[in-house]
Amino acid sequence: MKLLENTLLRAGQIRSIEGTPCFDEQVIETFLQAPYDPLTSFEGPPNYSLQRGGRGKDHPRYGRFVYALARHYQPDYVVEVGTFAGGTAVGFANALIENGHGRLLCIDQDSYSHGTFPEVVQRNLQRVGLPSEQLQLCCGDSKTWLPDLANDLSEKVGIVLIDGDHTFAGARTDIQNALPLVKPGGLILVHDVDRGRSMDEATEAHPHPVYEAFHSVVQEQHLDWCILKFIRKHLGIIRVGRSPSQTKQSVA
Ligand SMILES: C[S@@+](CC[C@H](N)C(=O)[O-])C[C@H]1O[C@@H](n2cnc3c(N)ncnc32)[C@H](O)[C@@H]1O
Numbered sequence: 347m348k349l350l351e352n353t354l355l356r357a358g359q360i361r362s363i364e365g366t367p368c369f370d371e372q373v374i375e376t377f378l379q380a381p382y383d384p385l386t387s388f389e390g391p392p393n394y395s396l397q398r399g400g401r402g403k404d405h406p407r408y409g410r411f412v413y414a415l416a417r418h419y420q421p422d423y424v425v426e427v428g429t430f431a432g433g434t435a436v437g438f439a440n441a442l443i444e445n446g447h448g449r450l451l452c453i454d455q456d457s458y459s460h461g462t463f464p465e466v467v468q469r470n471l472q473r474v475g476l477p478s479e480q481l482q483l484c485c486g487d488s489k490t491w492l493p494d495l496a497n498d499l500s501e502k503v504g505i506v507l508i509d510g511d512h513t514f515a516g517a518r519t520d521i522q523n524a525l526p527l528v529k530p531g532g533l534i535l536v537h538d539v540d541r542g543r544s545m546d547e548a549t550e551a552h553p554h555p556v557y558e559a560f561h562s563v564v565q566e567q568h569l570d571w572c573i574l575k576f577i578r579k580h581l582g583i584i585r586v587g588r589s590p591s592q593t594k595q596s597v598a
Pocket of ligand 1: 459
């Protein structure tokens, strides 16, 4: 696994890895060979002043990395919490199209996109060419959606991405509620697991809310984890194990 870290470092993609890499090394090859941008004609929400036209400052790398994970693991289902305009969704969508199977479920309560979710992401996913039968756009709060999805998708989801509520309680609830969905060996990705930058959601009790939420769950549940410190932002990765105690908990 040192090889994996060295390859990413040499390629100038990360600063370091915290923890022990818990995903397959072949993902890196796919990542480094993937097209630079999963959707060059990406459309952001109108009048939204984000860099890269509606994608955060770690794009397009972030979209390219989730593309590589989905190509490698060939998930039957991908669940994304916090889709916004679809910066990561277009990466997943490209992979599912190339895989020839797999369904993408995007959950967002439209709190950042101000009335433009799901229309803008739908247009971006149409540009990529994701067939409608491979897509479900879920409008609303992830705290409701994830437990609801667990009724049908218990232990069926290959990859969950969490990039929604960045408060300590919100991120922790999303990670806990994602666990019952994930199949053994599947992954939970958690964006913004950073300690080095200030976040609007920081409090005195939780100065690094998503980082603390991530660590509180992996420690409690004894999960395999690592954090990829990409050049601009950090992505936590949890590899869900086979123990039932790691996959049965839901939080209201
Ligand atoms: C940082 S953006 C997601 C960025 C996206 N993954 C990308 O790659 O461009 C966070 C999104 O999470 C959504 N969000 C925040 N809290 C949420 C919640 N409790 N349930 C559902 N969506 C939520 C916001 O509306 C926003 O669109």
